[in-house]
Amino acid sequence: MSMxxxxxxxxxxxxxxxxxxxxxxxxxxxxxxxxxESEDINVDDMxxxxxxxxDDESEVKSEDVNVDDMxxxxxxxxDDESExxxxxxNIDDMLADIDGVTDNGNEKxxxxxxxxxxxxxHKIVNQLNEVAEDTEEKASQIFDVLSLIxxxxxxxxxxxxxxxxxxxxxxxxxxxLSNKFPNIALLEENLKKxxxxxxxTTLTTDIVNGENNKIFEAMEIMQYHDINRxxxxxxxxxxRKLTQYLNxxxxxxxxxxxxxxxxxxxxxxxxTVDEADIDSLxxxxxxxx
Amino acid sequence: xKILIVDDSSTMRRIIGNVVQQLGVPxxxxxxxxxxxxxxxxxxxxxxxxxLTDWNMPNMxxxxxxxxxxxxxxxxxxxxxxxxxxxxxxxxxxxALKAGVNxxxxxxFNAPTLKEKLDPFFKK
Numbered sequence: 001m002s003m004x005x006x007x008x009x010x011x012x013x014x015x016x017x018x019x020x021x022x023x024x025x026x027x028x029x030x031x032x033x034x035x036x037e038s039e040d041i042n043v044d045d046m047x048x049x050x051x052x053x054x055d056d057e058s059e060v061k062s063e064d065v066n067v068d069d070m071x072x073x074x075x076x077x078x079d080d081e082s083e084x085x086x087x088x089x090n091i092d093d094m095l096a097d098i099d100g101v102t103d104n105g106n107e108k109x110x111x112x113x114x115x116x117x118x119x120x121x122h123k124i125v126n127q128l129n130e131v132a133e134d135t136e137e138k139a140s141q142i143f144d145v146l147s148l149i150x151x152x153x154x155x156x157x158x159x160x161x162x163x164x165x166x167x168x169x170x171x172x173x174x175x176x177l178s179n180k181f182p183n184i185a186l187l188e189e190n191l192k193k194x195x196x197x198x199x200x201t202t203l204t205t206d207i208v209n210g211e212n213n214k215i216f217e218a219m220e221i222m223q224y225h226d227i228n229r230x231x232x233x234x235x236x237x238x239x240r241k242l243t244q245y246l247n248x249x250x251x252x253x254x255x256x257x258x259x260x261x262x263x264x265x266x267x268x269x270x271x272t273v274d275e276a277d278i279d280s281l282x283x284x285x286x287x288x289x
Numbered sequence: 290x291k292i293l294i295v296d297d298s299s300t301m302r303r304i305i306g307n308v309v310q311q312l313g314v315p316x317x318x319x320x321x322x323x324x325x326x327x328x329x330x331x332x333x334x335x336x337x338x339x340x341l342t343d344w345n346m347p348n349m350x351x352x353x354x355x356x357x358x359x360x361x362x363x364x365x366x367x368x369x370x371x372x373x374x375x376x377x378x379x380x381x382x383x384x385a386l387k388a389g390v391n392x393x394x395x396x397x398f399n400a401p402t403l404k405e406k407l408d409p410f411f412k413k
Contacts, residue, residue, distance in 0.1 A: 008382055008393050011383075222304060226300060227396055228373050
């Protein structure tokens with residue numbers, strides 16, 4: 001929770017000499033919390049504020065139920081699980097008979113053992129930094145466009161004011177002439193037209209002023225770019241701290257050389273050999289020689 | 290009336306500058322700095338009538354800048370300084386006030402708010 005501008009005003013009006021006096025003052029204002037509280041909430045707030053971050057567990061559960069319920073309600077849909085299992089067995093048997101076909105699952109295991117990609121584009125903090133910098137640049141460009149529109153509007157206002165001034169003088173003149181020569185219809189007609197044009201210039205001024213106000217509003221809204229950038233920086237800070245923490249947990253300071261890891265350990269699955277397999281392989285090799 | 294605007298976001302500097310211009314200060318009369326280091330450097334070279342500073346900035350933050358500004362020997366020891374920041378916690382406001390800021394604005398703010406805060410200094 002943060003302080004509103006009114007609450008800050010209240011704080012400003014009161015001379016803050018001791019923190020306790022401010023505490024008393026702030027205790028009476030709704031919505032102000034101690035920073036320790038807010039710090040506790042910060043990470044949650046932060047995560048809650050990031051679009052797309054939801055409690056996956058509950059979502060998955062609800063999705064399971066929904067999909068099951070949905071499927072149960074549709075005629076002709078049966079549980080494919082058992083069918084798939086038997087198919088899997090058949091495919092495995094089939095593939096086993098074909099020379100040169102290897103188990104992809106095993107390859108995936110090997111891939112998992114390799115270090116994760118650590119190029120710049122895969123680093124989250126780098127990505128977030130890029131997003132922050134890119135949006136800063138784009139925000140600046142948007143600001144340029146808005147500033148240009150403001151400048152152009154100022155030119156329109158100036159030209160319009162000049163036109164208005166001229167028309168006003170014309171109206172004054174036509175009014176005098178019209179009063180002096182009431183029988184000349186053309187004067188009356190032109191006076192009417194001049195007044196219509198004067199109204200149009202007033203309308204143009206109103207439209208341009210309204211447009212300028214909207215541009216100022218848009219510029220104010222652009223402050224959210226800075227606010228959101230700071231939110232991203234807060235996320236980056238959490239990630240950096242987490243990285244340090246995880247590195248601290250996983251780092252090996254024993255200075256022992258890395259030992260080659262076993263590829264297949266007994267119990268891993270069908271890839272491991274038993275004694276009979278070994279004997280058969282030995283005998284196979286013996287006969288080959 | 291010479292004004293110094295300090296913020297690491299160029300967009301924010303322009304937004305603040307825009308409001309300041311609306312108050313009648315020509316663009317030539319305000320300087321911009323992207324962090325406390327640049328701002329402190331400018332403060333030593335020029336005399337400002339008002340300083341508007343952000344809090345969270347790289348190299349030197351706004352709070353450190355205010356402490357420098359209010360330090361003995363600084364020509365800006367009494368210069369009105371307004372903190373414009375996203376920091377909206379009670380303890381931050383108190384910290385800033387204790388450091389010597391004259392006023393405090395939480396982002397996002399609107400033009401009338403900044404005008405209202407600046408008006409007393411413009412009238413002097």
